[in-house]
Amino acid sequence: MADLRSRRLDMSRRHALKTFGGGAIAALGLTIGAPLLAAPVFRTYPFQLGVASGEPAPDGFVIWTRLAPDPLSIGYGMPAAAVEVEWLVASDERMRDIVARGTAYARPELGHAVHVAVAGLEPNRPYWYRFVVGRERSAIGRSRTTPSVGQPLDRLRFAVAGCQNYEEGYYTAHRFLAAEEADFVYCYGDYIYEYRENRFRNRSKGPVEVVRPHAGDEIYTIDDYRRRYAQYKMDVDLQAAHAAAPWFMTWDDHEIDNNWVGAIDQDGTPEALFNLRRQMAVQAYYEHMPLRASALPVGPAMQLYRQAQFGDLMDFNLLDTRQYRTDQPCDDKWGIPCKDIDGDNAQVLGQRQESWLFNKLGSSNARWQVLAQQVMMMDLDRMPGPEHTENLDSWAGYRVPRNRVLEQITTLGLDSVVVLTGDEHQNYAGELHMDGRRPGSKPIATEFVATSISSGGDGEDQRESTKAIQRENASLKWHNSQRGYVVCDVKSDRWMTEFKTVDCVTERGGQLRTRKRMTVEHGAPDSLSDG
Known part of the structure; x- marks a missing residue:
C-alpha cells in the first residue's frame, strides 16, 4: 500500500510539473492526503476561456470563469484537485473601489469552473469584476444589476x-x-x-x-x-x-x-x-x-x-x-x-x-x-x-x-x-x-x-x-x-x-x-x- 501511495504521489508531482512549472510543487502542497488548495504557479495563462456574468437580479448576479491552461487537451492542464480562486467586484472599471470579494474553489468535479452568486449590491447600476488565482489575473468583466421589483423604469x-x-x-x-x-x-x-x-x-x-x-x-x-x-x-x-x-x-x-x-x-x-x-x-x-x-x-x-x-x-x-x-x-x-x-x-x-x-x-x-x-x-x-x-x-x-x-x-x-x-x-x-x-x-x-x-x-x-x-x-x-x-x-x-x-x-x-x-x-x- 505504501508503494502504491508513493507512486500516486510521484504521478501527481509529475502532472503538476508539466502543468504549472517547477516552482509550483511547494505552493500546491503536494503531500500525501493533502488537497491542492494553495495558490499555484501556472506555466500557461489559466483564464484562456475568459470571464462572464449572468442571471442579474436587483442585488447581484453570477460571475463565472473556468481554469483551463491547456483547454483542448484531456484534463485541460489542471490537476485532479480543487484550486482556490479569489473573486472581486468593484463599483468602477479600474477595480479601485472593491465592494465585494471572497474566495471560491475551482473543483475538478465541474471541470474547474467557478460560479459565484454575488449579492448585497445596489439595484440598477453597473459593476465590474475579475478573478485572481496565484499570480494570475483574469480580464475585467462588466455586469449590471436589475432595477428593484416594481421600480418605475423609463x-x-x-x-x-x-x-x-x-x-x-x-x-x-x-x-x-x-x-x-x-x-x-x-x-x-x-x-x-x-x-x-x-x-x-x-x-x-x-x-x-x-x-x-x-x-x-x-x-x-x-x-x-x-x-x-x-x-x-x-x-x-x-x-x-x-x-x-x-x-x-x-x-x-x-x-x-x-x-x-x-x-x-x-x-x-x-x-x-x-x-x-x-x-x-x-x-x-x-x-x-x-x-x-x-x-x-x-x-x-x-x-x-x-x-x-x-x-x-x-x-x-x-x-x-x-x-x-x-x-x-x-x-x-x-x-x-x-x-x-x-x-x-x-x-x-x-x-x-x-x-x-x-x-x-x-x-x-x-x-x-x-x-x-x-x-x-x-x-x-x-x-x-x-x-x-x-x-x-x-x-x-x-x-x-x-x-x-x-x-x-x-x-x-x-x-x-x-x-x-x-x-x-x-x-x-x-x-x-x-x-x-x-x-x-x-x-x-x-x-x-x-x-x-x-x-x-x-x-x-x-x-x-x-x-x-x-x-x-x-x-x-x-x-x-x-x-x-x-x-x-x-x-x-x-x-x-x-x-x-x-x-x-x-x-x-x-x-x-x-x-x-x-x-x-x-x-x-x-x-x-x-x-
Whole structure:
C-alpha cells in the first residue's frame, strides 16, 4: 500500500510539473492526503476561456470563469484537485473601489469552473469584476444589476443572439455586440454545435470549405463536450461579448444533439443511452455558463425556465422548449404536415412549465410581458403552393399547445406580449394569430426572430424563397437572411427592435449596419411597422 501511495504521489508531482512549472510543487502542497488548495504557479495563462456574468437580479448576479491552461487537451492542464480562486467586484472599471470579494474553489468535479452568486449590491447600476488565482489575473468583466421589483423604469435596452456554428463563420457580430452597452444579453441557444470536424460543407452551388474546423469527432463524452465549449470560448470576440454585459442563457438543440426533444434523439438511440449523453452534455453546459446553483444538473435534467423582472417595465420569462417536449410529429420531416400536428397530448413546454408560465403571465403588472424561447411561433406556410408546408420542429408542429398559449394570453387580456425567438438563421418580424396565416383577425402578440451569429455563413439580404413565404403569409411583416443579432429598445409606450447585420462572417473584417427597425406600440399588437 505504501508503494502504491508513493507512486500516486510521484504521478501527481509529475502532472503538476508539466502543468504549472517547477516552482509550483511547494505552493500546491503536494503531500500525501493533502488537497491542492494553495495558490499555484501556472506555466500557461489559466483564464484562456475568459470571464462572464449572468442571471442579474436587483442585488447581484453570477460571475463565472473556468481554469483551463491547456483547454483542448484531456484534463485541460489542471490537476485532479480543487484550486482556490479569489473573486472581486468593484463599483468602477479600474477595480479601485472593491465592494465585494471572497474566495471560491475551482473543483475538478465541474471541470474547474467557478460560479459565484454575488449579492448585497445596489439595484440598477453597473459593476465590474475579475478573478485572481496565484499570480494570475483574469480580464475585467462588466455586469449590471436589475432595477428593484416594481421600480418605475423609463427604458431598457438589451440584445438577443445565438446560433454560432464555429465552422461556418467568425464571431464578428459578437465584437460589435460587445460595444452596444446593453443592459443584458439573451442567448436563445445553439451556443455550440455537436458535429464532427468537417473540411467542407455541401451547398446548393457546390462544396464550400469551412472557415475554421471543429476539433475532433462528434461529441458524446464529458471530455468531448468540455473540449468543444473550450474551442468556442477561446474566441476573443465571444469573450468580449460575455465580458461586456450579463447574459441570460437558454439552450436549443445543438448543445446536445440536433432536433432532440425529451429523451429522444433523431437517430433512434435507446432512451437510456441517449440520457447518458444528455447527462454529459448538460453538465458541460452548466460548467461553461454563468448560471445559478439552482440550475445544477440532476442526471440528464436541468432547471432552465425562470423569470427576471425589470422594474414596472418588463417581465422576462425564459422558456425551455426542448427538455419537456413530445416527439416531433410526422417523422420530424420538413414538409406537408400529417394529422399528428393536431394531437391533443402534444407538449412543447410540458404541463409543469406551461402552468408556471400561465401563473407568471396572470400575475404580471409590468407594461410588457416577454416569452424568451427558441423555436418559431408564427405559423408560416414554408413552401407556397397547392399544399401547406410546415417546419415541424417549431410550434407549428404542435397546434394544440400553441393555441393554449395564445388562448391564455387572450383570456388574461394581455395586449403587450412579445415573443423572442432564434433557431431560424434568419431575421423575422411578424404577428401571432390564433388562426395561423389567415388575415382578418387581430393579432394576439408580436414575434421577433433573431438571426444567427455565424450559422449559415454570410447569407444574403433577402432570399427569393423567403420573399415568396412573406407574400403567402400576411402575418410575416419583414425578413432578412444575413448574420448578426437583435437589439431591443423598450420604453413604456413602445417596443423597437433593431436588426443588426454584418455583411460577411466567412472572412474577418465584416461591417455592421442596422438593417431594419420595427416598432410595436404598447397595447396595440396590430401596430407592428417600420420604426
